[in-house]
Amino acid sequence: MKPLIELPFLSHGHATLKDVEESVRFYRDFFGLDVVKTSPRTLVARLGSNTAIVGVTLGEKGLAKADRPWLENSHFGFDFETADDVKEARELSLEHRENFNIQNVGELVEDEEGFSFMLFDQDGNYWQMLENQAGGYSRYFKKDCDTLHALASFSDSEGDNRASVLKPHLMSHMTCEVIDMDKSQAFYEEMFGLECVRLDPKRMLGRLNSVAIIDFIETDTEIRDHKMHNHIGFDVAGPEIVDTAREIIIDNQERFDFEVIHKTSGSHGSYGFTFSDLDNNAWQIEDYPRGGYYWMFEQGGDLENKFQPNVSGVDDWHELIDPETYEYIGEANS
Ligand SMILES: [Fe+2]
Incomplete structure (x- = not known):
């Protein structure tokens, strides 16, 4: 069945910060992202895919105002291959x-999937470190999906040169x-x-041409406010x-x-909109190249101009994509 909206790829999720420099240091030097x-x-x-x-x-005030008691249920998960790696x-x-x-x-904690633990960071975000096989959750899906964009610029041969404290291998x-998994599944599909796999009545994995998946859980959380800050984007x-x-x-x-x-x-340098759904979850659909934020990692460091490429004479990323395919082709196009 053709979905109502054709979305190419699971692009991004959000974390909220107090101080960019502190978070860059934490994400890079601690997590190895x-x-x-x-x-x-x-x-x-990113870690292991796009x-x-x-x-x-x-900021401090903004974070205090956006009281999100459900934030633990909006965490990101980083994989380690063995139980010992998680313990370490x-x-x-x-x-x-x-x-x-x-x-x-x-x-x-140990469950049928292995060992894991949760980190609660300086900004109030939750990060799960878990034992998971290479390939993450891909093994739960019957077929392979198209990971051309999810894995663009990644290759198996790359050695791990990270000097970070932790070295998880995949987000x-x-x-x-x-609130109600059946209703939400119908909406997502x-x-x-989304390709959806139910693991039990209250848990489902959702994938969209991605290596990273959305782990949906049915909860009875009472307060579901301020979810816009943690939207998921396509x-x-x-x-x-x-x-x-x-x-x-x-x-x-x-x-x-x-x-x-x-x-x-x-918002963040692209034309788009957000909406909130039956669960108060927020979603964003935006104009962006194939592979989402992939092109930003191709700029050789931080962006010199807000949300725009580090290519001289180029003011807008649209100039660096093929208008037909919407692929990022970089300087070749300029
Ligand atoms: Fe976004």
């Missing part, structure tokens, strides 16, 4: 806790809580075309497709019980 500062208030990070973590500064990562986290202002290093998932090829997608969302608002559909705007 690939990090690019994209403006004085934002960063983008599904990115977008960090946005809310926990010891290292305790050892380096003060240096990286980590608020809490959770207890080691395998972002977590997203829902019919609207977004990219489409051009402003017209953004507008069309928004019309489709509006047409289906009653059917799927969408809460609020925002006007289009230019």
